[in-house]
Amino acid sequence: MFSGFSAFPLTPLKNGDIDETAFTGLLQIITAAEVDSIGVIGSTGNYAYLTRAQRYRATEIAVELAGSIPVMSSIGAVSTDEVIRLANDAQKAGVKGVMMAPVSYQKLTSEEVFGFYERVTGELSVPLYIYDNPATTGFSFDDELLMRLSFLPNVSSVKLGFLETDLSLATQRIGKLKASFCEGVTLGISGDGRAVRGLMAGCDVYYSALGGLYPRELLEMAHSVLRGDVQRAIDLNALFEPIWAYFSQYGSLRTIASIAELRGLVQSPCLPSPLLSLTGEDRTMLAQIISKLELE
Amino acid sequence: MFSGFSAFPLTPLKNGDIDETAFTGLLQIITAAEVDSIGVIGSTGNYAYLTRAQRYRATEIAVELAGSIPVMSSIGAVSTDEVIRLANDAQKAGVKGVMMAPVSYQKLTSEEVFGFYERVTGELSVPLYIYDNPATTGFSFDDELLMRLSFLPNVSSVKLGFLETDLSLATQRIGKLKASFCEGVTLGISGDGRAVRGLMAGCDVYYSALGGLYPRELLEMAHSVLRGDVQRAIDLNALFEPIWAYFSQYGSLRTIASIAELRGLVQSPCLPSPLLSLTGEDRTMLAQIISKLELE
Numbered sequence: 001m002f003s004g005f006s007a008f009p010l011t012p013l014k015n016g017d018i019d020e021t022a023f024t025g026l027l028q029i030i031t032a033a034e035v036d037s038i039g040v041i042g043s044t045g046n047y048a049y050l051t052r053a054q055r056y057r058a059t060e061i062a063v064e065l066a067g068s069i070p071v072m073s074s075i076g077a078v079s080t081d082e083v084i085r086l087a088n089d090a091q092k093a094g095v096k097g098v099m100m101a102p103v104s105y106q107k108l109t110s111e112e113v114f115g116f117y118e119r120v121t122g123e124l125s126v127p128l129y130i131y132d133n134p135a136t137t138g139f140s141f142d143d144e145l146l147m148r149l150s151f152l153p154n155v156s157s158v159k160l161g162f163l164e165t166d167l168s169l170a171t172q173r174i175g176k177l178k179a180s181f182c183e184g185v186t187l188g189i190s191g192d193g194r195a196v197r198g199l200m201a202g203c204d205v206y207y208s209a210l211g212g213l214y215p216r217e218l219l220e221m222a223h224s225v226l227r228g229d230v231q232r233a234i235d236l237n238a239l240f241e242p243i244w245a246y247f248s249q250y251g252s253l254r255t256i257a258s259i260a261e262l263r264g265l266v267q268s269p270c271l272p273s274p275l276l277s278l279t280g281e282d283r284t285m286l287a288q289i290i291s292k293l294e295l296e
Numbered sequence: 297m298f299s300g301f302s303a304f305p306l307t308p309l310k311n312g313d314i315d316e317t318a319f320t321g322l323l324q325i326i327t328a329a330e331v332d333s334i335g336v337i338g339s340t341g342n343y344a345y346l347t348r349a350q351r352y353r354a355t356e357i358a359v360e361l362a363g364s365i366p367v368m369s370s371i372g373a374v375s376t377d378e379v380i381r382l383a384n385d386a387q388k389a390g391v392k393g394v395m396m397a398p399v400s401y402q403k404l405t406s407e408e409v410f411g412f413y414e415r416v417t418g419e420l421s422v423p424l425y426i427y428d429n430p431a432t433t434g435f436s437f438d439d440e441l442l443m444r445l446s447f448l449p450n451v452s453s454v455k456l457g458f459l460e461t462d463l464s465l466a467t468q469r470i471g472k473l474k475a476s477f478c479e480g481v482t483l484g485i486s487g488d489g490r491a492v493r494g495l496m497a498g499c500d501v502y503y504s505a506l507g508g509l510y511p512r513e514l515l516e517m518a519h520s521v522l523r524g525d526v527q528r529a530i531d532l533n534a535l536f537e538p539i540w541a542y543f544s545q546y547g548s549l550r551t552i553a554s555i556a557e558l559r560g561l562v563q564s565p566c567l568p569s570p571l572l573s574l575t576g577e578d579r580t581m582l583a584q585i586i587s588k589l590e591l592e
Contacts, residue, residue: 016377048401049375079345080569081312103401105344105432106549106571116570136401138434253402273376274412275402 001070001097002129002157002186003204004036005222009212010256011045011058012266016273018054020061022266026212027065029265033215036205037070038062039099043136044209044253047074048103049272055086059093072097076131078105080119087124097156098124101131102139110145121154128154129188132161143177150181159188159207163198170201178202192218192252193244196237199225209252210243213259242289254278255286262287297366297393298425298453298482299500300332301518305508306552307341307354308562312569314350316357318562322508323361325561329511332501333366334358335395339432340505340549343370344399345568352385359390366392371416372399372427379416387422393452394420397427398435406441417450424450425484428457439473446477455484455503459494466497474498488514488548489540492533495521505548506539509555538585550574551582558583 007030012022030038040062041047041055050058059073075086075098083100090098100120102113121128130149134140141149146158158181164170174187181187188205189198195206199222206222208215217236224233246255253271258278261268271277278286303326308318326334336358337343337351346354355369371382371394379396386394396416398409417424426445430436437445442454454477460466470483477483484501485494491502495518502518504511513532520529542551554573557564567573574582 043401051378082347102570105339105399106547107431108570109572112570112572115572119569135403251402273415274398274404274408276405276408276411 001037001072002127002188004206004226005211005215005219006037006039006188006205006207007033007035007211007215007219008039008042008044008207008209010260010266010270011041011047011050012260012270013046013272014267014270018050018058019267019270022270023058023061024065025265026260027062030212030215031066031069033219035069035211035215035219037072037096038066039207040071040073042074042099042207042209043101043133044212044256045074046253046272047076048136049275052086052089056089056093059090059095063094070096072099072129074099074101074131075120076101076103078103080116083116083120084123087120091124091126095126097127097129099129099131099159101133101137103136104138108139110142113139113141114145114148117149117152117155121152124154126154127156129157129159130155131159133159134161143173143180146177147180150185155182155185157186157188157205159190160198160203163189163191163194163201167197167201170197174202192240193247196221196225196233199233200230209256210240213256213263213265214240239293243293246286246289250278250282258283258286259290262290297333297368298423298484300502300522301507301511301515302333302335302484302501302503303329303331303507303511303515304335304338304340304503304505306556306562306566307337307343307346308556308566309342309568310563310566314346314354315563315566318566319354319357320361321561322556323358326508326511327362327365329515331365331507331511331515333368333392334362335503336367336369338370338395338503338505339397339429340508340552341370342549342568343372344432345571348382348385351382352389355386355389355391368393368395368425370395370397370427372397374399374401376412376415379412380419383416383420387420391422393423393425395425395427395455397429397433399432400434404435406438409435409437410441410444413445413448413451417448420450422450423452425453425455426451427455429455430457439469439476442473443476446481451478451481453482453484453501455486456494456499459485459487459490459497463493463497466493470498488536489543492517492521492529495529496526505552506536509552509559509561510536535589539589542582542585546574546578554579554582555586558586
């Protein structure tokens with residue numbers, strides 16, 4: 001579950017509720033691609049904007065549709081009590097794993113983050129992966145804290161928040177991290193534009209946001225690196241470069257939601273208010289990029 | 297309500313629930329000081345960590361105890377739908393106003409923030425103040441956006457997130473802001489250590505976190521500036537300097553919770569997990585500072 005290629009679908013909304021028809025359609029594209037795992041209600045799945053009941057429902061739908069593909073879901077929230085309630089919900093819905101970012105309102109200290117994971121993992125019956133995403137949580141893990149956390153029971157993977165731009169530096173750091181981690185804990189890369197670099201540097205798994213919309217191509221990209229065909233991965237990555245540029249400028253979620261709207265996979269708007277998908281010229285140019293992408 | 301001195305009490309917890317006895321005690325200290333208004337479940341009141349039911353209950357208790365002192369409460373959340381539900385709850389509980397920060401998970405754009413307030417204020421029957429707190433929301437308002445927002449219906453006050461260190465620059469900016477704002481919209485200062493400067497520079501109201509524990513002294517500090525006795529305010533502020541230093545180092549919430557615990561006003565721990573109050577040497581030194589403060 002915590003290796004290879006993991007796809008993270010949108011949770012499309014319609015008038016504030018989950019658009020179950022569209023959500024089912026997105027999940028079918030993903031299962032048809034035979035991905036290694038599905039990460040439902042991740043950041044791209046808008047977990048932070050959904051009610052507890054909506055989070056349960058989205059997880060339940062995904063588990064049902066996924067068949068033998070393992071499903072994990074996010075249990076992130078600012079309060080420990082709420083995270084534990086969400087963890088129980090997720091396990092009841094049948095997930096094979098959970099992911100958790102140290103979501104915060106008050107900026108957290110390292111000691112608080114350690115205690116947070118210690119409390120939560122102590123109550124779990126499924127593996128957890130630690131989701132480092134400073135842009136949304138306001139907290140950046142250091143390597144020492146990640147190492148300590150890797151030894152907690154049920155911690156099985158870490159999604160890196162930061163990756164060196166230089167490949168040899170990245171390879172060095174990932175080697176060092178893996179050597180310091182509790183045995184069996186895998187390292188994941190997200191932020192689609194740096195996935196190939198992360199996998200080349202030694203990451204075990206690509207947790208992919210755009211993989212919710214292009215699972216076939218991005219799974220092929222990830223598996224190419226893992227089986228040693230780096231050139232094939234680099235070529236596939238080049239195809240998506242214009243989309244990575246949109247991610248940098250508008251954020252991956254707004255870009256992905258706009259693509260799903262443009263491709264008619266979801267209704268427009270599909271994002272939870274106050275978030276807005278792209279409009280005007282930005283949207284028109286994105287439409288051109290994705291129509292070109294589908295011709296290749 | 298949006299002028300003078302406003303006190304923001306802690307919402308102390310006990311085993312994950314509101315410690316109603318301790319909370320009532322804190323509110324009684326505040327009402328006895330005859331503050332101009334009370335801001336319940338603000339950032340210091342841990343709104344972000346409470347369930348919807350707990351937020352309702354805290355607001356209800358405060359309204360009941362406050363008598364003729366107007367109470368406002370926070371309706372902040374990441375999703376517009378949830379904010380509107382919380383706004384309805386707050387109004388049902390009897391608040392005279394609400395406050396709202398653009399709480400975020402995905403970093404918001406200015407356009408999203410404007411739309412967020414536009415939707416929410418359109419559904420309100422009480423005034424709202426805009427709470428600019430980049431440290432917790434990840435969003436910084438610019439003056440142009442604040443000006444536009446001041447013209448929305450029901451917007452009545454803005455709590456500034458940033459204040460120039462230089463008094464004359466601060467005075468200049470606040471004069472400019474007030475001239476650009478819709479008539480009647482007041483400007484507030486928070487971040488207790490810069491309150492005197494903010495009021496001297498032209499702010500109308502001091503939204504005070506430590507004012508939940510020392511309402512008499514800090515009300516006197518605020519009112520001194522507003523009636524022109526600046527020296528008295530500066531002297532009072534000097535008394536609290538060691539506490540402002542703690543705020544800078546550990547955050548105001550951890551410091552305030554520790555003071556309340558040390559003074560026996562709340563049980564220990566009183567903060568929602570994963571947040572921790574101070575321990576060890578830091579706590580011992582804080583105890584010395586507050587015992588000295590009470591001797592003056």
